[in-house]
Each structure stands twice: as C-alpha cells, then as structure tokens.
Amino acid sequence: MNLKIIKGHIIYTKEKTQFEVCKDSFIVVNNKKIVGVYKKLPDKYIDVPIIDYGDSIIIPSFIDLHIHAPQYMQMGVGLDLELIDWLNKYTFRSEEKFSDIDYAREVYPHFVKALYDNGTLRSCIFATIHNDSTYVLIEELRKRGLSAYVGKVNMNQNAPDKLIQSTECSIKETREFIESNSFSELIKPIITPRFVPSCSSELLKKLGEISCKYNIPVQTHLSENKKEVEWVKSLFPKNPNYSDVYREYNLYGREKTLMAHSIYLSEAEIEMAKQDNIFLVHCPNSNMNLTSGIMPLTNFLDKGIKVGLGSDVGAGHKIGMQHTITSAIQCSKINHIINENERSLSESEAFYLATKINGSFFGKVGSFEKDYYFDALVINSGDKLINNLTPLEQLQRFLYCGDASNIIDRYLEGQLL
Numbered sequence: 001m002n003l004k005i006i007k008g009h010i011i012y013t014k015e016k017t018q019f020e021v022c023k024d025s026f027i028v029v030n031n032k033k034i035v036g037v038y039k040k041l042p043d044k045y046i047d048v049p050i051i052d053y054g055d056s057i058i059i060p061s062f063i064d065l066h067i068h069a070p071q072y073m074q075m076g077v078g079l080d081l082e083l084i085d086w087l088n089k090y091t092f093r094s095e096e097k098f099s100d101i102d103y104a105r106e107v108y109p110h111f112v113k114a115l116y117d118n119g120t121l122r123s124c125i126f127a128t129i130h131n132d133s134t135y136v137l138i139e140e141l142r143k144r145g146l147s148a149y150v151g152k153v154n155m156n157q158n159a160p161d162k163l164i165q166s167t168e169c170s171i172k173e174t175r176e177f178i179e180s181n182s183f184s185e186l187i188k189p190i191i192t193p194r195f196v197p198s199c200s201s202e203l204l205k206k207l208g209e210i211s212c213k214y215n216i217p218v219q220t221h222l223s224e225n226k227k228e229v230e231w232v233k234s235l236f237p238k239n240p241n242y243s244d245v246y247r248e249y250n251l252y253g254r255e256k257t258l259m260a261h262s263i264y265l266s267e268a269e270i271e272m273a274k275q276d277n278i279f280l281v282h283c284p285n286s287n288m289n290l291t292s293g294i295m296p297l298t299n300f301l302d303k304g305i306k307v308g309l310g311s312d313v314g315a316g317h318k319i320g321m322q323h324t325i326t327s328a329i330q331c332s333k334i335n336h337i338i339n340e341n342e343r344s345l346s347e348s349e350a351f352y353l354a355t356k357i358n359g360s361f362f363g364k365v366g367s368f369e370k371d372y373y374f375d376a377l378v379i380n381s382g383d384k385l386i387n388n389l390t391p392l393e394q395l396q397r398f399l400y401c402g403d404a405s406n407i408i409d410r411y412l413e414g415q416l417l
C-alpha cells in the first residue's frame, strides 16, 4: 500500500445529470488509483498524512480529444476564413516549418507547457508529417509527465509539395514511428490520416492495415464543413457517405476511433457511429471560428452516441478545456434557439463529456469513483470572496472566468506533477 490522502471540496460527475459535490472531504489514493471519497475519514486511515488544500476545489484533470500541436503559434490567426482556405493560406504553411527540427525544438516546449499550465494532462494530438519533429514533441510531453496519444500525420495529396509524401514514404515512416522507442505507458501512437482529401485510397488502405496489425487507434476529421463534404463526395463517388470511406479502409470503428467535428452526418452515418461506438469529437470554438456549423450535440447524446470534446487548437483559439466546456454549452443554447427540438447542454453534462467521456479513451480516467486513476486539478482563485462561494459556484466561476493561474496543483496517476 502506498496511501495518500487529499482534502478539499471535491467535485466530479459520475452521471451526466448532476455534479457530485463533496464539501470538505477526503480522497484516499493508493498508488495510482482512487480507493474512495469520504466526508468522514475512516479510522483505518487515521495515521496516513493528509495533504490539505483548504478552500480549494479538486476536480478530475482535463483531457483534450482533438488538438494540433504544430498549430500552437497559429492560434487566433486567420480565423476569418473557412476551412479549406484556412488550411491553404495559413495552416499548411505553419506545418511546413516543422521540417526543421530546430523549429520544433523552439515551439513544442511552449505548446506542452501550455497543456501543463492549463491542466490538460492527457490529450490526443496531431503532429505533422515529420517524424523527427514529432519525437521532439513526445520528449517534451515525457519531460512534463503528461499522457497523450500522438499521431504522425499522413498526407499524400492536395497540399503543398513540402507537406506531402509519397504513399511508400508515408507508410514507411508511419511504421518507423510506431515501432520507435519513444513510446511508454503514458504516451502512445495513434494512426492519423489528416482527412480524406489528404489521402489517396491506397494510403488509406495501408493505414487501415497498420492500425489492424498493431491494434492502434485512429484519429481524423469527419464532415466538418459543407464544401469539404462535397469534395469528399467528388473524390469517392462510389461510397455512400464520408464515414463509409474510412470504414471501407478499416479506419473506422475497430479498437478506438476519434472522428473530429462530425457536423453534417446523414441518418446512415449517425446509425454507423452508434453501432460502431466511435467517439465523435465536438470542437465548438473551431466550428464557430471557421464558420463550419453547429453539431447537433444533444440530439446525438440522446440517441446514445458517444461524443467527447476537443479544443481543436489552432482552429480553436484556447488551450484550456474550460473554454471548450463553456463554448459547447453556449453553442448548444444558440442551437436550441434556432431549432427548438434540440435541447441545450447542461453544465454537468458538458463537464461530464470533458472529463468522464474524454477520459474513457484512456481507460478508467476522468472521474473520482473507486479504481479510477487519480488524475486531478486543485483549483484556488486566491481570492477570499470567490473562496466564500459554494464549491459548485467556485467551479462555475472557474469554468467561465478562470485561467491557468487558478490551477495550483496537478496530479496524474496519483503523482503530483
């Protein structure tokens, strides 16, 4: 036994319908995992030292299911464009720079520090096509003690020459990447075709084979923008829909799959997402910035589809997941005004998506129930007036008005980072 006891106002969401709020309570942690949350500490733990955080709130740490590391310097820039122009005018240019490993050494430490500072202790990251720069990213994550799935991006068409590889090269480097010794229990590879227009059918097919052979999950983009959907239709006229292209090549549904955006899904695609139990990843800030559209989030949730949340930095402009949580709520309220038959998202539900649903991609992560990994953020505004609010009000205040400076401690798998 390697016991630790943490005390404060403990808040988490076991169910999406309500917050569990435990004022002045104790979390008992054994090694990496939670033993229990107690209002009164059981006698058997009386001799274990207590880390007392006083008025602070303690919440599950954040998980981001969709973020682009090389776009960190691009956050907030060029957001008046829509997806395809934004990719061509800004994004591909910023990603090309990572052919230079020294540029990666300059930028990636800042990106990883921003994840750490903002309490995003686990994430699913798109890097670029460049393996050497991606190893720099992985090393920075390791140094900070963060957990992630990291993808070398695959592209062999419809981008500037500097950002595409031949099919053979893209596959060879994907194999080298997943077989490299950069990975660990905390940092794992993920197969990352950028999106259908960036990949020929041959490349998609080979990536699907690698994903099956090595049992590695997949992340990509799906149905984000109407013009993109039309483009995919023209590239793959024989497939009935966008999702079916991924499914045909074994990049959909097996093991674990993350489909970012998923705004314009047909009824058949919605049924497919449910059947195959994939994660759709809602990225509200990105969708508003690039005028992409509004995902019918609550309709998806009410149909039993699994939806997580992503910042989609740099089309999203904020790393802190509290901003994605509140934007998801605001976006759903606007959607409810426009479409009365779609309800808005509650606060507890949005928090549940960002913690327990997002966490489920990593295993028993994102809640304070027994046997979950103890991944947590300790939040204190340092302001007496705010600390006099109820614990739930303190959380609401942090979600809507807080920033990284309010996070005073971070725990991942029981370890203080």
Ligand code: GUN
Pocket (backbone or CB within 6 Å): 068, 083, 087, 091, 194, 195, 221, 224, 286, 312, 315
């Ligand atoms: N679709 C293809 N690539 C990208 C990207 O980098 N960001 C977003 N938001 N959508 C994409």
Ligand code: FE
Pocket (backbone or CB within 6 Å): 066, 068, 221, 260, 312
């Ligand atoms: Fe994205």
